Amino acid sequence: MSELLARHRxxxxxxxxxxxxxxxxxxxxxxxxxxDADGNxxxxxxxxxxxxxxxxxxxxxxxxxxxxxxxxVVHTSTLYLLRGQxxxxxxxxxxxxxxxxxxxxxxxxxEANETALLLATHARGSDQxxxxxxxxxxxxxxxxxxxxxxxxxxxxxSPLNVHYLHGTDRAHxxxxxxxxxxxVDVCVADLREVLSTTAPDVACLIAEPIQGVGGFAMPPDxxxxxxxxxxxxxxxxxxxxxxxxxxxxxxxxxxxxxxxGVTPDMMTFAKGxxxxxxxGGLVARGDLMDALPANGVSTFGGNPVATAAANAVLDYVxxxxxxxxxxxxxxxxLERLAPxxxxxTVGAVRGRGLMFAVDMVDPASGAxxxxxxxxxxxxxxxxxxxxxxxxxxxxxxxxxxxxxLTAEEAEEGAGILVEAVTSVDSTAA
Ligand code: PMP
Numbered sequence: 001m002s003e004l005l006a007r008h009r010x011x012x013x014x015x016x017x018x019x020x021x022x023x024x025x026x027x028x029x030x031x032x033x034x035x036d037a038d039g040n041x042x043x044x045x046x047x048x049x050x051x052x053x054x055x056x057x058x059x060x061x062x063x064x065x066x067x068x069x070x071x072x073v074v075h076t077s078t079l080y081l082l083r084g085q086x087x088x089x090x091x092x093x094x095x096x097x098x099x100x101x102x103x104x105x106x107x108x109x110x111e112a113n114e115t116a117l118l119l120a121t122h123a124r125g126s127d128q129x130x131x132x133x134x135x136x137x138x139x140x141x142x143x144x145x146x147x148x149x150x151x152x153x154x155x156x157x158s159p160l161n162v163h164y165l166h167g168t169d170r171a172h173x174x175x176x177x178x179x180x181x182x183x184v185d186v187c188v189a190d191l192r193e194v195l196s197t198t199a200p201d202v203a204c205l206i207a208e209p210i211q212g213v214g215g216f217a218m219p220p221d222x223x224x225x226x227x228x229x230x231x232x233x234x235x236x237x238x239x240x241x242x243x244x245x246x247x248x249x250x251x252x253x254x255x256x257x258x259x260x261g262v263t264p265d266m267m268t269f270a271k272g273x274x275x276x277x278x279x280g281g282l283v284a285r286g287d288l289m290d291a292l293p294a295n296g297v298s299t300f301g302g303n304p305v306a307t308a309a310a311n312a313v314l315d316y317v318x319x320x321x322x323x324x325x326x327x328x329x330x331x332x333x334l335e336r337l338a339p340x341x342x343x344x345t346v347g348a349v350r351g352r353g354l355m356f357a358v359d360m361v362d363p364a365s366g367a368x369x370x371x372x373x374x375x376x377x378x379x380x381x382x383x384x385x386x387x388x389x390x391x392x393x394x395x396x397x398x399x400x401x402x403x404x405l406t407a408e409e410a411e412e413g414a415g416i417l418v419e420a421v422t423s424v425d426s427t428a429a
Contacts, residue, residue, distance in 0.1 A: 004037075015154075019389075020381055029056025032402050032409055034386070042381070045413045046388040048354060048400035049212060049244045053272030054316050055402040061275050064312035068305050075303035084307035091314055092283050095254060097263050100286035105279060105302025109243040109270030110138030112280040113206065115296040116239045116266050117142045117160065119288050120204035123237065128161045128198050130191075130205040130236070132168050134392050136213035137206060137241055146206050149214055149392065163198060165205075166190045167227070168217040171348060180220035187219075188226050195234065204237035204265075209256030212244035215391025216357035216398055218350060224260035237288070238264040243271055243280075244355070247314075248323025248403065251330050251353030259352075275313045279306040322403035326353035329410045333399075336414035345372055345425040347395075356399040358421060359391065363428060368393035372428055379420035385413055397421075 001009075005023055008016075025037040032055045035041050047055070054061070068074075068084070076082070089103035106112045121127055131137070131146035138144065145158040167187045169175065175183050195202065205227065211217040228238055245256025246269050253259045255267060265288060270280030279302060282289075317323075334351040340358060341349050347359035347366065360372035373395045380387050380397075388398040401413060 019377065021378060024381070031055050031057070032405060040384070042384050042386045043401075043409060043413050043416070044386045045399040045401045045417075046386045048249065048402045049271060049388075049398075051271065051276045052402055053247060054275055054313055054322070055404045058275065058312075058316065060316055061309050061312045064308040065277070065305055068308040071304075074305050075300070078299055078302075082302065082304055082307070084304050084311055085302045088302070088307050088311050088314070091311070092269075092281070096267060096283045097255075097258075098265070098267070098283060098285055101283050102286045102289040103281055103283045104289065104296045105281040105307070106270070106296070106298060107278045107301050107306075108138075108280045109241070109268060110140050110143050110280075111297050111301065112243075112268035112270055112282045113137045113143045113146070113239075113241060114140050115282045116206065116268050116284070117146070117204070118297065119266065119282070119284060119292055120206075120237045120239060121160070122293075123288050123291055124201055124203040124235070126199065126201040126203045127159070128163070128202045130163050130165055130194065130202060132207050132211070133164045133166060134168055134211060134214040134217060135206075135208060135241075136211065137208075151392070151394065152213065163194045163202075165194060165227075167207075167219050167223055168211050168214065170217070170219060180222070184220055184223050184226050187223060188230060191227055191230050195230070200234060202234065202236045204239050205231055206239040206241060208241045208243075209245045209259060210250065210352060210355060212398075213390050215359070215396030216350060216352075216355050218352060221259055221261075224257060224262045228262050237266065238262065239266045239268065240264040242267045242269050244400070247272060247317055248326055249353050249355060249400065251323060251327030254323055273310045273313060274306050275309060277306040277309040279303075279310045317403060320404075323353075325405065326403055329405055329407060330354050330356075332407065332410045333414045336411070336418060340418060340421050343421065343425040345369070345428050346421060354401055354403060354405060357391075358397045358417070360395050360397065360421075360424075363425075368395035370394035372424055373397055375424045375428075376417075376420050379423055380416060383416045383420055385416040385420070387417065 026034045093101035133148045135148045145160040240257040266284035330353040340346045344363035347361035362369045
């Protein structure tokens with residue numbers, strides 16, 4: 001065990017899981033690659049959602065952050081005007097498509113979702129909330145209550161009365177024989193049935209357009225539009241959690257929910273926007289935002305350094321049309337990965353824009369195999385590629401490279417993944 005790992009184990013919580021049998025310490029990064037403490041370089045196919053949406057050491061972001069630091073102010077009270085916050089809010093409000101949108105900044109996605117739940121429950125005067133099975137929205141009291149993914153439940157105590165919906169389990173054997181349209185009908189019937197058992201004042205539905213931690217489960221495009229029609233009948237609000245799907249990642253739309261033709265009442269975001277700096281937030285209809293009687297969940301969000309970074313990141317995404325890059329390179333990677341479905345250890349391969357997933361299954365039983373997924377994770381590391389894991393059973397490999405991915409890197413990363421999965425398959429099958 002490395003000296004740092006031993007110290008980590010001694011003073012950090014045991015539930016702070018680390019990837020890899022021998023965890024990596026990343027010490028530097030440039031472009032879409034990082035270097036570990038042993039001098040190994042990795043192409044980063046996980047950075048896009050976790051931290052670095054536009055890669056590492058981006059001059060524009062560094063300059064913006066350094067300029068702010070040089071002014072000597074990392075944060076002031078939000079009781080004073082903060083120019084960077086206002087500018088960032090204006091951009092996000094405009095991009096959101098939400099009428100009369102207003103923006104509140106937080107330090108994380110969890111706080112953003114907590115604020116969304118606060119707004120929705122307040123506006124509707126109800127503690128009833130709809131969420132999707134297998135979802136992930138954070139681990140504070142409110143957000144864990146709407147997190148359906150059992151593997152992440154850190155508490156069963158709930159301040160909310162939550163009802164879970166189908167809709168992101170398209171691949172479940174029970175639904176596999178249905179067409180997309182039939183599946184959407186089943187899900188809408190499920191929603192109507194749930195609503196027939198609730199009081200008529202359900203606050204909101206909170207949903208990830210593509211489930212991130214849940215293994216990039218992708219509902220058919222029409223699903224949320226069909227849900228919205230039903231929700232609108234009762235004035236139930238729609239919150240789209242865009243932490244993993246925003247900023248053009250899906251290629252076909254700037255926001256994940258745009259793929260469903262839905263303009264939600266609120267959207268939450270975090271992570272990638274700061275390219276590593278802690279910033280998140282909520283963009284919501286102005287009337288909902290303004291109706292809250294007091295402040296959002298924290299006084300500390302959107303500090304001048306983080307918003308300087310976020311402004312630079314967002315400008316970079318727009319100036320370089322990285323949504324178009326996701327639309328162009330996503331299909332390239334997916335095409336390279338597609339033949340993996342022929343292997344007996346691969347249950348499915350799917351992707352949209354720069355989000356890809358490979359489900360690993362036991363070759364004999366076809367059951368989800370977290371063990372094989374872990375083996376692929378180790379192998380990709382050995383071959384110089386960082387990828388993520390997820391899914392209901394921890395059997396899904398998740399890839400979300402930075403939006404700045406180049407065509408060569410797309411080929412390289414997909415090639416390594418194919419090699420890693422094929423190698424694990426040849427020993428397992
Ligand atoms: N929502 C989604 C969809 C997420 O993937 C995450 C983080 N994995 C969160 C919310 C929580 O964000 P954070 O970790 O920044 O609090």
